[in-house]
Amino acid sequence: MTQRRHGRCLLGLVAALILWLPQGGLAQDDSGSLLDTGGLSDNVVLQADEIRYDQALQIVTASGNVEIASAGRVLQADTISYNQNSDIVTATGNIVLLEPTGEVFFSDYVELTGDLKSGVISGIRILLDENTRVAANGARRTGGVVTEMRKGVYSPCDLCEDDPNAAPLWQVKAVKVVHNQETRDVEYYDTFFEVFGVPIGYSPYFRHPDPTVKRRSGFLAPSYGSNSNLGLILNVPYYFNLAPNRDATLTTMFLTKEAPVFLGEYRALTGAGGYELDGALTYTTARDNTGQELDGNEFRYFIRGDGQWDYDSTWRYGFDLYRSSDDTFLDRYNFDNVDTLTSDVYVEGFRNRSYASASSYVFQGLRANDDQDQIPVVLPWLEYQLVTNPDADGGFFTLDASTLALTRQEGTDTQRVSVGAGYEMPYLFDSGQLVTLRASVRGDGYHVNDLVIGNGQPDFNGFEGRVWPVASLEWRYPFVRQSGSVQQVIEPIVMGVISPNGGNPAEIPNEDSQDFEFDDINLFAENRFPGIDRVEGGPRINYGIRLGAFGANGGRTEVLVGQVYRARVDDTFSPGTGLDSHFSHFVGRVLVSPNEYLDLLYRFRIDNESFAVRRSELGFTAGPQWLRVSATYVRLKDDPNLVVDTTEEREQLFTSAIVDFGDGWGATGNWREDLTGAGTISYGAGLLYENECIVIEAGVDRSFTENRDVQPDTTFLVTIRLKQLG
Numbered sequence: 263m264t265q266r267r268h269g270r271c272l273l274g275l276v277a278a279l280i281l282w283l284p285q286g287g288l289a290q291d292d293s294g295s296l297l298d299t300g301g302l303s304d305n306v307v308l309q310a311d312e313i314r315y316d317q318a319l320q321i322v323t324a325s326g327n328v329e330i331a332s333a334g335r336v337l338q339a340d341t342i343s344y345n346q347n348s349d350i351v352t353a354t355g356n357i358v359l360l361e362p363t364g365e366v367f368f369s370d371y372v373e374l375t376g377d378l379k380s381g382v383i384s385g386i387r388i389l390l391d392e393n394t395r396v397a398a399n400g401a402r403r404t405g406g407v408v409t410e411m412r413k414g415v416y417s418p419c420d421l422c423e424d425d426p427n428a429a430p431l432w433q434v435k436a437v438k439v440v441h442n443q444e445t446r447d448v449e450y451y452d453t454f455f456e457v458f459g460v461p462i463g464y465s466p467y468f469r470h471p472d473p474t475v476k477r478r479s480g481f482l483a484p485s486y487g488s489n490s491n492l493g494l495i496l497n498v499p500y501y502f503n504l505a506p507n508r509d510a511t512l513t514t515m516f517l518t519k520e521a522p523v524f525l526g527e528y529r530a531l532t533g534a535g536g537y538e539l540d541g542a543l544t545y546t547t548a549r550d551n552t553g554q555e556l557d558g559n560e561f562r563y564f565i566r567g568d569g570q571w572d573y574d575s576t577w578r579y580g581f582d583l584y585r586s587s588d589d590t591f592l593d594r595y596n597f598d599n600v601d602t603l604t605s606d607v608y609v610e611g612f613r614n615r616s617y618a619s620a621s622s623y624v625f626q627g628l629r630a631n632d633d634q635d636q637i638p639v640v641l642p643w644l645e646y647q648l649v650t651n652p653d654a655d656g657g658f659f660t661l662d663a664s665t666l667a668l669t670r671q672e673g674t675d676t677q678r679v680s681v682g683a684g685y686e687m688p689y690l691f692d693s694g695q696l697v698t699l700r701a702s703v704r705g706d707g708y709h710v711n712d713l714v715i716g717n718g719q720p721d722f723n724g725f726e727g728r729v730w731p732v733a734s735l736e737w738r739y740p741f742v743r744q745s746g747s748v749q750q751v752i753e754p755i756v757m758g759v760i761s762p763n764g765g766n767p768a769e770i771p772n773e774d775s776q777d778f779e780f781d782d783i784n785l786f787a788e789n790r791f792p793g794i795d796r797v798e799g800g801p802r803i804n805y806g807i808r809l810g811a812f813g814a815n816g817g818r819t820e821v822l823v824g825q826v827y828r829a830r831v832d833d834t835f836s837p838g839t840g841l842d843s844h845f846s847h848f849v850g851r852v853l854v855s856p857n858e859y860l861d862l863l864y865r866f867r868i869d870n871e872s873f874a875v876r877r878s879e880l881g882f883t884a885g886p887q888w889l890r891v892s893a894t895y896v897r898l899k900d901d902p903n904l905v906v907d908t909t910e911e912r913e914q915l916f917t918s919a920i921v922d923f924g925d926g927w928g929a930t931g932n933w934r935e936d937l938t939g940a941g942t943i944s945y946g947a948g949l950l951y952e953n954e955c956i957v958i959e960a961g962v963d964r965s966f967t968e969n970r971d972v973q974p975d976t977t978f979l980v981t982i983r984l985k986q987l988g
Contacts, residue, residue, distance in 0.1 A: 414439030511526070616647065636672050
């Protein structure tokens with residue numbers, strides 16, 4: 263007998279198959295008893311437009327928008343039949359099988375067991391994570407975990423909209439493809455790799471994690487290239503997934519003109535912070551400082567790292583590490599081109615408006631004239647800073663204290679203690695004038711060994727100190743006018759400073775104030791030296807004017823220009839600094855940013871007598887988001903304090919561009935030129951292409967720098983990364 267009902271119905275089977283119809287009745291035979299369909303697994307739900315039950319053959323047939331759900335799996339099809347005797351579910355037409363782990367299977371014919379975990383699928387297509395697809399002539403499912411396919415194709419690449427039958431950008435074809443949802447692996451047997459449908463490689467066996475895997479140990483995409491000094495380059499990285507919070511990468515750099523280089527990176531997160539370490543090591547032909555080969559081999563290496571951890575809500579501690587086996591290893595292998603390597607350990611605390619720290623520094627000089635025995639070790643360096651809460655008048659006190667010890671194997675050893683206290687009180691008049699009063703006093707004590715005084719005097723050993731009071735009064739009066747949507751500002755600024763003359767005896771070494779520069783940033787500073795070892799003395803007046811125009815949409819233009827008048831010429835400032843006479847050079851800046859398409863900053867220092875430009879620094883970025891062009895121009899004229907390598911004049915131009923062509927294409931370019939006559943320093947260009955299934959990066963760099971065994975070179979590298987392929 264055949265029982266037939268029409269309409270939308272729900273079939274729920276717990277221990278036996280139960281049919282539920284929207285009319286409210288249960289599926290019944292002519293005698294009124296429930297259909298005895300038992301056999302499908304527990305907790306199965308079926309819904310369809312129409313259901314038939316053949317009691318003699320014990321076959322349930324559902325048609326029209328059929329959907330079966332079982333233990334998180336959902337099977338959809340035009341028609342589904344269930345044979346109670348064989349416990350087989352057969353589905354035909356527009357079949358979709360959704361797995362609990364997210365995979366989606368498509369087919370036109372499926373035979374599965376009642377629990378939907380095992381069976382055969384004809385003409386299978388699988389949609390994995392990240393829109394990756396697998397297709398095959400047929401497949402066998404086992405245990406709801408393993409899908410074994412014959413004549414399979416794997417690719418995350420989108421098909422061409424104009425010609426969907428065309429081969430994708432790349433795909434992997436194999437006689438047999440096995441996808442294991444438990445181990446999340448995709449395995450291939452007798453494998454061909456194709457690009458635009460053209461086979462370019464074969465492997466008898468190949469395996470990679472499926473797209474649901476975000477981290478797993480294995481080989482990463484290699485990079486290929488060449489260097490005119492090192493030869494052909496092949497970088498092969500291997501990634502180690504050590505734990506959810508730890509990983510490492512080991513890369514072997516193969517070179518045809520040098521021995522291999524091994525690079526490593528280790529990263530770890532802890533409950534209180536984290537740290538990273540990386541480095542490189544090689545055992546290669548020994549060379550002298552000119553690059554000539556010597557007999558034998560030598561180890562060359564570098565190690566670098568940083569880390570930081572929180573001890574509690576106030577204190578944290580950390581380190582920075584950077585060391586190299588020699589001066590030119592980093593530069594020769596294009597790892598870095600820095601002049602000094604800095605390593606330190608520190609502890610620091612923040613509480614309310616106070617700060618405290620203890621640190622130690624070690625430096626490694628990489629320039630040809632650096633003598634490591636004369637480079638100091640800082641151990642320890644202790645600092646404390648306090649800013650009190652403002653009082654009823656808005657004033658507040660400051661306290662700064664520090665002590666450090668610098669030691670050298672050769673040269674001056676210094677121990678210093680410095681304590682300073684100050685008070686600052688701003689006052690805003692009803693007219694808009696802002697007056698700020700500052701007063702401070704600082705005491706510095708030094709103990710020095712082997713300090714070279716010069717001028718025929720013997721080296722100094724002993725104690726030296728100073729007490730340094732400073733008082734200043736700053737006045738600002740901004741005039742504001744609204745013109746349409748633009749707000750215009752004119753603000754004159756005058757600052758008077760009083761402090762004793764002198765203050766820099768020859769018995770106090772200059773360790774932290776050598777890199778001095780007079781510019782718009784410290785125009786209104788009480789002490790323009792960046793450190794403690796040098797102070798600025800004598801009465802003086804800092805004055806200038808700031809002009810600005812600010813648009814309602816965020817655009818702005820600002821101009822600042824100013825000068826310093828000193829009542830007494832101070833020989834602390836050497837000729838060329840711009841502060842060695844009564845009237846200083848003019849310093850200032852021009853900032854132009856009318857909209858999102860232009861940012862321009864020009865900083866300058868102009869001789870107050872000849873009006874010759876002594877310093878020019880121009881930087882700008884312009885263009886829409888798809889084309890950003892930037893340039894930086896720097897000119898330093900006759901200022902020995904600005905250039906550590908004692909060059910009297912430097913003039914450089916650096917330009918770069920980033921282009922987004924659209925459709926995944928992009929390019930970069932850069933050029934650095936020495937305009938004093940030395941010519942080009944370096945240039946480079948890069949090309950990037952990225953879509954849903956591939957990333958291609960190519961770059962070429964040309965350097966004209968000569969540094970002992972580092973000669974001018976050209977480097978070309980290409981990296982091709984196939985997405986969702988490990």
